[in-house]
Amino acid sequence: MPEARVPANVPEADEFEISVFGGGYGECVCIHFGEGSWAIIDSFVNPVTNAPVALDYLDSLGLDPNDSVRLVIASHWDDDHIQGISKIAKECSKAKVVISGALSRRDVRNFVATRSKAKSSFGSGLSEMVGLIQTAQSEGRLVWASANKVLWTKGLVTTSPVFVALSPSEDTIGRSIEWLVGEATSKRVPLSLRYRAPDKPNGVSVVGFVNALGQQALFGADLENTPNPEGGWDAVVSHSNPGIKASAFKIPHHGSKTSHNEGVWMELIEDDPLSIVSPWTNGGTTLPSNDNLDYLLGKSGELFLTAPPLTRKATITPDIDRLIRRMHGDEVRELVGMGHVRARRNSSDRRWLVDSFGDAAEIR
Amino acid sequence: MTPSQVQLVPSIDQANRTQPDSYLRSFGPDASGSTTSIIDPVRELKDQIDALLAQTTGILNAQHDRDLKTFVNELKAPEIRRQEVRSLGSFRLDRTLPLATWEGVVEKRYSSGFLGRLALVDNGITDTSTFKFSEFDLEEVSESDFELVQPGATFYWSIGRRRNEAGTVTNFSFVRFRRLPRMSVVAQRAAVKSIETALAGA
């Protein structure tokens, strides 16, 4: 049995790479889909370098984002997915910039609040949204994603890489616009509409599917299940099945139960796939929980976590720590670590070759 | 930032100054108002007030006139004579020393408090490269801010020490919520309309 090859630092031209970065509050995915072409999904900032992790990573590979990045995708407008993304859009000056074709009700409320300056510099990430859209729109690079829209391809040749959006669904987009119109004109929404537009940004996430170099991968963003069968994962399974199954799956919504969908595992994913999940915590709730991990382990051939979803007492200078202990009822906590899971595969590999860096680890 | 050529400025265009040349600038070197040079900000404002009074004496009632005179007389505050500084020692001045200020977002509201996600404010810049978390009791929040404690709301948390005029040092930790004007319904609708227009063009 030949030994598994050891990938070089930079992926080969025919080597598909998925790199998922995450640290408890922040997720970013870098994808190499052939011949030096990259896509970046979401962003967070490296606290050590104060730069978006995607740009740090490309820099470590000696790559110029200007030349190598074809797509920058903001899957949805949650704060932990878009810190630094407007900077990425500026640096990747030739890349198409993809955003969801639908806005959640909270997105709209946040946008309105931003107009009245009621939002903080980081509370809703709206400054990143505005910066990203302004940059991309002014340069004619903005793409609004919707289900089954091809975001990038090199041509009509069957072996050409294809990057396609599987969401938001037409129904989600329609409801979002109807709600917007209602809010703008204060007209009442008709009672016949059983389902409202998604309230949270997760509901309008852009799910991506890549078919390149003989490999297929599904990137689940933060999409969850919804009561509306024409939205969420049910709509993806019903209306956006790409017709070929993925062998690698970036787990949606940090592995939460609300994103578990049997239809997705049966229809869109191969048996025993490689699954990669990034954690999330708001200091109280943490994802994935142990139950979530058990579920994912049962579905995956290999499961990797980019960092443990934990917090610990923050490292603070002693005089401040003393004051906090005396004057404030609770300790201040910080995230534990950050990690990077890198999976590469070419047509001759039997399986994904996975490395974990930093605090990333395989879950067994 | 590369500064352009630095030169000593012999005089500053008085018409367009945006430094507070009034009693609020009493921290400045002319606090005593004792100079008779051309640039005497305290006297300038007094002259302006006197001119206003001359114009409006017929309109103002006695109470307003008294208030204004008091205000004008107070323009020299705080009067700090050198003798007093020396005799009262070095801890004469009321001083707030914040050791840390965080900008926060309410992640979750409980009945007795809330969970906040925090970013350190470092010399005016909010460091969003890393976040911290802590729970806050409602007892740490002013009553007037209670209604603002909602998920997504912005707050500031400062801890530090305060030294009063007598030199007594106390610790402080206080939370206050960001206050910005309520947006009118008309303005809200206009904002939403602008998004709708943008999406329609997509």
Add this chain to the structure above:
Amino acid sequence: MLPLATLVKVGKMPGKELSGASIVFNGSFNPASLNPTWLADQNLITQESAEYALSPDNPKPLTIIPQLTAFSTDWLSAQINPAQAIIFTDDEAREVELRDFGVGLLSLLPETPVDAMGINFNAHFRIESEEKWHAIGDRFLPKAPWEGVFPEGPWRVRDGGFRVGLRTVTAEVNRDESGPPGAVRMEVAPSLVIEPLGLFCAVNCHFELPRVAGKRANALDFSEILEREWPLAKSMSFEMMESVRGGE
């Protein structure tokens, strides 16, 4: 924008005895309308702050007349006349709220003509030694060039043998076309509040928007500038004061 890595963490400045931050707007205002009651109704200050500002127990002066509004809450002082609005705090922990108050005030008066804005930071320092105090003075307030300017006369000779003393020096840089027009000015002077060995520094970050096709700029234009430039003004002021105080 200065990278965070260049900033000194946790902005404690040894020897800083007093500090203040202010924002000054030059434009056209209606002073009497910008009173504490109205500001509380607009949610910019709490009702309690407004009541304190109006309270006869408040030692700070209160004036509300058509030509002038001046009041102080527990942390904020304001003075508005028809041509200028000044907001100020000497509570360093609340400087970020001063910015919010400024942004909020401007957003309440979007069409109000505003021609210029200044973001200002002042501080009084006690210098740790006489040697260092003189070193700062020699560097930024040099007496020697001035000594010969004054003619012979009945002038008192000061410590150090000089007759002349420097009251204040102000230096400025002007912005280039890459940013909003204006200047940054720094004033350095011996402190008249902290004695002995006191140093006063003031940084004025001045922004102007000229008329365009005869139309004056307005409050909304400056609200964007204030939000964007406040962090840079604050961090720049800190660095500049450190540079002067450090004697480097």
